[in-house]
Amino acid sequence: MPEAATQTANQTATRTRSGDDMKILVLEDDRTTGDYIVDGLAREGHSVDLLTEGREGLIRASTADYDVMVVDRMLPGLDGLSLVRTLRATGNRTPVLFLTSLGGVDDRIEGLNAGGDDYLTKPFAFGELSARLAALARRPQMKAEETVLAAGDLKMDLIRRRVTRGGVEIDLLPREFALLEHLMRRKGRVQTRTMLLEAVWDLNFDPQTNVVETHISRLRAKVDKPFAQELIETVRGAGYRIAE
Amino acid sequence: MSRSRRLWLSTPVRLAAGLVALFVLASLATLAASYAVTRASLAEGLRDDLRAAVAGYSAAPTPGAIGDLVNAEAQATDPRRRIISYLSPDGRRYGNGYLAPGEEGFRLYPLEDLQLENHLPYLAFTARLRGGLLTVAASQSQIEDLGRAYVTLLLVSLLPSVVIAMAGGVWIARRTGRRIDGLGAVLDRIAAGELSARVAGPHRRDDDLTVIGERINDMASAREAATEALRQVSADIAHDLKTPIQRVSVLLERLRGVEGLPEEALALADKAGAETEGIAATFQALLQIAQIEGGSPRARFALVDLAEIARTLGEVYAPSAEDSGHRLDLAIAPGPVRVTGDRALLGQVIANLIENALRHTAPGSRIRLSLAEDAGGARLAVEDDGPGIPEAERGNVLRRLYRLERSRTTPGSGLGLSLVAVIADLHGAELRLEGADPGLRVAIDFPAVKKSSPDAA
Numbered sequence: 271m272p273e274a275a276t277q278t279a280n281q282t283a284t285r286t287r288s289g290d291d292m293k294i295l296v297l298e299d300d301r302t303t304g305d306y307i308v309d310g311l312a313r314e315g316h317s318v319d320l321l322t323e324g325r326e327g328l329i330r331a332s333t334a335d336y337d338v339m340v341v342d343r344m345l346p347g348l349d350g351l352s353l354v355r356t357l358r359a360t361g362n363r364t365p366v367l368f369l370t371s372l373g374g375v376d377d378r379i380e381g382l383n384a385g386g387d388d389y390l391t392k393p394f395a396f397g398e399l400s401a402r403l404a405a406l407a408r409r410p411q412m413k414a415e416e417t418v419l420a421a422g423d424l425k426m427d428l429i430r431r432r433v434t435r436g437g438v439e440i441d442l443l444p445r446e447f448a449l450l451e452h453l454m455r456r457k458g459r460v461q462t463r464t465m466l467l468e469a470v471w472d473l474n475f476d477p478q479t480n481v482v483e484t485h486i487s488r489l490r491a492k493v494d495k496p497f498a499q500e501l502i503e504t505v506r507g508a509g510y511r512i513a514e
Numbered sequence: 515m516s517r518s519r520r521l522w523l524s525t526p527v528r529l530a531a532g533l534v535a536l537f538v539l540a541s542l543a544t545l546a547a548s549y550a551v552t553r554a555s556l557a558e559g560l561r562d563d564l565r566a567a568v569a570g571y572s573a574a575p576t577p578g579a580i581g582d583l584v585n586a587e588a589q590a591t592d593p594r595r596r597i598i599s600y601l602s603p604d605g606r607r608y609g610n611g612y613l614a615p616g617e618e619g620f621r622l623y624p625l626e627d628l629q630l631e632n633h634l635p636y637l638a639f640t641a642r643l644r645g646g647l648l649t650v651a652a653s654q655s656q657i658e659d660l661g662r663a664y665v666t667l668l669l670v671s672l673l674p675s676v677v678i679a680m681a682g683g684v685w686i687a688r689r690t691g692r693r694i695d696g697l698g699a700v701l702d703r704i705a706a707g708e709l710s711a712r713v714a715g716p717h718r719r720d721d722d723l724t725v726i727g728e729r730i731n732d733m734a735s736a737r738e739a740a741t742e743a744l745r746q747v748s749a750d751i752a753h754d755l756k757t758p759i760q761r762v763s764v765l766l767e768r769l770r771g772v773e774g775l776p777e778e779a780l781a782l783a784d785k786a787g788a789e790t791e792g793i794a795a796t797f798q799a800l801l802q803i804a805q806i807e808g809g810s811p812r813a814r815f816a817l818v819d820l821a822e823i824a825r826t827l828g829e830v831y832a833p834s835a836e837d838s839g840h841r842l843d844l845a846i847a848p849g850p851v852r853v854t855g856d857r858a859l860l861g862q863v864i865a866n867l868i869e870n871a872l873r874h875t876a877p878g879s880r881i882r883l884s885l886a887e888d889a890g891g892a893r894l895a896v897e898d899d900g901p902g903i904p905e906a907e908r909g910n911v912l913r914r915l916y917r918l919e920r921s922r923t924t925p926g927s928g929l930g931l932s933l934v935a936v937i938a939d940l941h942g943a944e945l946r947l948e949g950a951d952p953g954l955r956v957a958i959d960f961p962a963v964k965k966s967s968p969d970a971a
Contacts, residue, residue: 371760376805393763477869488833
């Protein structure tokens, strides 16, 4: 009954946002997880197709045009790795986020080698999935020659390594600068803790303590605290973002 | 090790050398014995000959007759072969050479006594005959020739055998050496986690090396199958249990979203969510340990800068340590400290050790992350001045899911140090837990990087 499992959820979902809509294909054989992903993404305003079988997923992925795909590594019919390898061999470059129950060191590398773009280990929080999908689908967003970033009254000069807010100079440590730059370049988009660890410190693990939170609070103490308006927002259950 | 030394140490060359030595000894003994026997019989024949010659003259009635006989015989005799000499009672000498007669019987004349070209000792037999002394001496050249013949025989038969045997040994050693190198290379690859490595074949002959090669292949196949089975089981368990865990966390998140829920219910949902995350983290760590113990991450090893990793993690944890009232000191060697390994796993090791120290020491404690390098390799250590671990318990804390009684209430999976231990083992590093008076010192000594390794990218 794979055909019965197909559904287009955007017709029923309430749209909470617009402009950022993506067309997303989800290949996940567990219905509870699949429905949850579809429901969450549809609420964010995306158009989502869910399939539960590998071969059918491959056919759909190669015939329709999606902005991003979510692929479970273990699918009946055709496993996720083979599916993405086949897709890449045919020249399809749609960004793929793998979902896995494994999550060992090797599995991550295997997934990336097979042509996956990102990797998420079960169980995951929806916020993590949503933030990573947004990052994948809109990757080439910023122009490379942009040397001054701005958000509200916050200005960041990437060449002179200067940060000012309302004309007041803010003194940042090199890694605080890198953290702020990462958030500024992705203005309005949620960055999760693990995404920040990967991007700013090049570390691929899930710390058991609140390391990222403490770095953010240090950054806030310099960037936000002395000023009236808070720029670095906390998104509950997901991560942080710079307000647009 | 030099090429020639390796060749000398190879079994076929040593076997060939040993066999050649044995063969030479046996041949020498046989030749020596046969030479001694032949020489003795030749000497005996010579003596009989001389006795018979002397006896031939005993028929002559007077010394004069003997003298005439001696002269007649001597004229027809080459003194280089035989000398006949008679000293009559009246002092006259007869014969083809004068040999000063001594006692009766046999004696050897050294060459310097003879005014002859033949530079060989003569065997002389002297007998008293009709009042005079008759001496017949024969050249020993036959016996000397025999000696030369045996030396020639030795050279002609033995030398080529030695040369051929040694050359054969070296040739076989080179050939088997290549095959043994091949077997060694396959074993190295298997040890490095490349379980699909196999000894090339099949060889034409069913020799011992082919049999060993087949056994290595059997072993590798068995290991590969076992690893694959373990992987499959892990994957199955992970899939079968993580999917429901995922569902639980999905359901909890939905529960939180239900409108009009009392504050208490929300708090319970949050707690349940945190527990679910804990279960997932334990699972994750167990799966990771199983995978690392399989050895497969070793195939990805590269030269990495441990100093950079240590500095990064020190920086990542500094604010957390400060917020929890700890002091995190870094004593990291300047410049790169290279080890052969996996960056993500090494980062995980340092993170686990720092988190462990933060978790098990009271606020106000000091934690010191140090990295030094000496000729033996990189030395990483995380030290705290907390309560430490009793010496008797130190081995236990590396066991999976083991926790000290006093740590039951602190968060953590009980897998942090086990994971550190398997990662250290994967890197060929030595992990030590030591008392730090007070506190705990966890030291990891990495092996020195081999000189031949390429530079890290």
